Amino acid sequence: MPLINKTRTHSVVPGRELVGLRVAITAFFALDGFIFSGWVVRIPDIKHQTHASAGALGLALLGVSAGAVLTMTMTGRLCRRYGSHPVTVVCMAVLALSVALPPLTRSVAALGAVLLLFGAAYGGVNVAFNSAAVDLVAAVRRPIMPSFHAAFSLGGMVGAGLGGLVAGHLSPTRHLLGITVVGLLVTAVAGRALLRYEPPAADRARPPAAGEDPAPRGGRRGLVVVFGLVALCTAYGEGAMADWGALHLKQDLTASAGTAAAGYACFTLAMTIGRLTGSALLARLGRARTVIAGGSVATAGMLLGSLAPSLWAALAGFAVTGLGLANLFPVAVERAGALAGPSGVAVASTLGYGGMLLGPPTIGFMADWFSLPTALTSVAALAAVAAVIGVATRHVMNG
Numbered sequence: 001m002p003l004i005n006k007t008r009t010h011s012v013v014p015g016r017e018l019v020g021l022r023v024a025i026t027a028f029f030a031l032d033g034f035i036f037s038g039w040v041v042r043i044p045d046i047k048h049q050t051h052a053s054a055g056a057l058g059l060a061l062l063g064v065s066a067g068a069v070l071t072m073t074m075t076g077r078l079c080r081r082y083g084s085h086p087v088t089v090v091c092m093a094v095l096a097l098s099v100a101l102p103p104l105t106r107s108v109a110a111l112g113a114v115l116l117l118f119g120a121a122y123g124g125v126n127v128a129f130n131s132a133a134v135d136l137v138a139a140v141r142r143p144i145m146p147s148f149h150a151a152f153s154l155g156g157m158v159g160a161g162l163g164g165l166v167a168g169h170l171s172p173t174r175h176l177l178g179i180t181v182v183g184l185l186v187t188a189v190a191g192r193a194l195l196r197y198e199p200p201a202a203d204r205a206r207p208p209a210a211g212e213d214p215a216p217r218g219g220r221r222g223l224v225v226v227f228g229l230v231a232l233c234t235a236y237g238e239g240a241m242a243d244w245g246a247l248h249l250k251q252d253l254t255a256s257a258g259t260a261a262a263g264y265a266c267f268t269l270a271m272t273i274g275r276l277t278g279s280a281l282l283a284r285l286g287r288a289r290t291v292i293a294g295g296s297v298a299t300a301g302m303l304l305g306s307l308a309p310s311l312w313a314a315l316a317g318f319a320v321t322g323l324g325l326a327n328l329f330p331v332a333v334e335r336a337g338a339l340a341g342p343s344g345v346a347v348a349s350t351l352g353y354g355g356m357l358l359g360p361p362t363i364g365f366m367a368d369w370f371s372l373p374t375a376l377t378s379v380a381a382l383a384a385v386a387a388v389i390g391v392a393t394r395h396v397m398n399g
Contacts, residue, residue, distance in 0.1 A: 018140055021197050025136060027190035028088055028129045029148045031183060032095070033155030036122065038179040039099050041163035042172045049172070052108045060112040065357050067119025068126075069350055075127040076346030084131040084199055084342060089191035091125035096183025103173040123353070131345045132199060134337030139200030143287070145330040146278025153272040223335075223396055224344045230291065230332035230389050231352030233382040234325050237298065239359030240379050241267050245305075245318060248372050253311045263318050270319040274326025287331050288394035295387025298324025299380045306376035321379070328386055335397055355382075 047057050078087050098121055101114035133148045159179075166175055241264060250260040282290050298321050305317025329352060336348035359379075366375035390397065 017197055018136065018200075020193055021136055022140075022144070024190045024193040025088075025129055025132050026148055026151045027186060028092055028125070028194070029133075029151040030155035030158075031092065031186045031190070032122075032125060032129070033152040033157075034159035035095055035099050035179055035183050037156040037159035038163050038176065039102065039118070041160055041167060042103070042175060045167070045172045046102050046105075046111065049103065050105060050108055050111050052111070056108045060108050060115060063112040063115030064119035064122065065353070067116040067121075068123030068353055069357075071120040071123045072127050072346045072350045072353070073343075075124040076131070076342040076344075078124075079128055079131045079342035079345075084128050084135065085194045085197070088125060088128040088132055089187060089194060091121050091128055092187045092191070093184065095121035095125055096180050096187060099183070100173075100177045100180040103171070103176055123349075127342065127346045127349050130333050130349060131337060131342040132194070134334055134341075134345060135199045137334055138338060142279070143282030144279050145334040146275045146282065146327050149330045150272060150275035150278065153268065153275055157268065157272065220339045223393065224340050224347050225351070226389060226393060227332045227336040227339075227344075227397075228348040228351030230386045231329050231336075231348045232355030232358075233295075233386040233389075234328040234332070235352040235355035236359040236362075236382050237302070237321065237325050237379040238271075239356035240363045240376065241318065241321070243360040244363050244367075244372065244376065248306065248376060249311065249314060252371075252373055253309075253314055255311050259311065263315055266315050266319040267322040270322030271326045274323045275330070278327040278330065281327065282331070286398050287335065288390050288397040290327055291331055291390030291397065292387050292394075294324045294326065294328050295383045295385075295390060296324070298328075298383035299387065300324075302380035302383060303377060306373045306380070321383075324383060331397070 043057075043061075050057075050060075052060065075087060075091070095118065098114065098118040101118070102111055105111040105114055129148075133145060137143070137145050163175065170178070245263045245267060246260040249255040249263045250257065255263075278290075285293065301317045301320030301322075301324055303317070305314050305321055308314045308317055332352070333345055333348045336344035338344070340347070362378065363372075363375045366378060
């Protein structure tokens with residue numbers, strides 16, 4: 001079995017093994033987005049099938065969130081014990097199998113139970129393949145982390161687009177079973193390539209050289225939490241845009257239903273473009289300046305998107321926000337993983353996922369107290385917090 005050089009004497013240009021490993025990890029990121037978006041587009045059909053009220057469906061959907069948060073920290077420990085590559089393959093296989101279960105349920109309780117399993121697999125695979133990606137970034141010594149997250153975004157766009165096309169022709173059972181088959185096939189092919197290689201040894205395992213001033217253990221844990229807060233600020237914006245962006249355009253700017261839906265499309269497309277170009281941006285600016293610039297751009301974009309009186313200005317603001325937020329999460333997870341390995345990835349991912357959960361209800365409460373446009377400015381505020389963190393941690397972030 002070919003092994004990647006664990007003494008870290010490989011050249012900066014990745015060899016054939018590292019290229020193959022990068023392709024396999026990219027496939028898992030894309031598959032994750034494809035599976036999750038395929039499930040999301042069938043939620044209305046599952047709601048009708050289970051005769052669930054909006055409140056009952058919301059409780060069932062909490063199963064996804066609860067399962068993900070509960071397993072993320074545990075997955076970090078599993079990756080340390082067994083390696084991120086086997087854990088990635090196992091969790092993805094479970095995710096592919098579990099996505100076929102929701103159409104088989106006939107009650108809200110049963111739906112919540114199967115979504116708990118789905119969420120557990122989703123959270124686990126996200127920690128595992130992000131850990132694998134962090135090790136690969138350290139091995140190639142190039143800022144390629146955004147490219148993996150771009151693959152996730154592209155997979156999500158393909159899954160959502162395909163789901164929209166087949167929704168009128170296939171039942172949820174057949175559609176999601178087809179996703180299971182595709183997921184297992186891709187897992188078998190990409191998993192075989194992934195298991196062929198040991199994860200590259202990480203620089204964090206190297207003892208500090210003479211004259212270095214590494215952060216102490218407690219300081220590293222604190223920095224991991226700080227980078228997790230950057231992930232939280234980013235995911236808060238993603239969750240808020242997904243759930244409230246279209247409503248703002250329709251309710252406050254009198255947009256048609258189609259135009260309102262295009263608002264989130266503008267945001268996600270811009271984020272995907274930002275991630276596709278993120279590696280070049282990081283190579284040119286470095287991590288700290290990328291986070292500072294991204295947070296600042298997202299702040300300006302969301303202020304425009306939430307407060308502009310014009311529909312087209314708001315759409316432009318949504319796109320600018322997507323560009324600004326695009327690379328903050330990948331940088332935060334990569335830095336947390338570089339400092340603390342899979343445990344760092346787990347902490348940052350958990351905080352990030354918590355931000356995505358926190359965003360929609362927080363926006364809702366603030367909209368009741370003030371107004372929806374005012375509530376959406378909280379996305380700008382947290383993007384500004386991410387930029388400030390970039391300034392405060394610029395030396396460690398560029399390390």
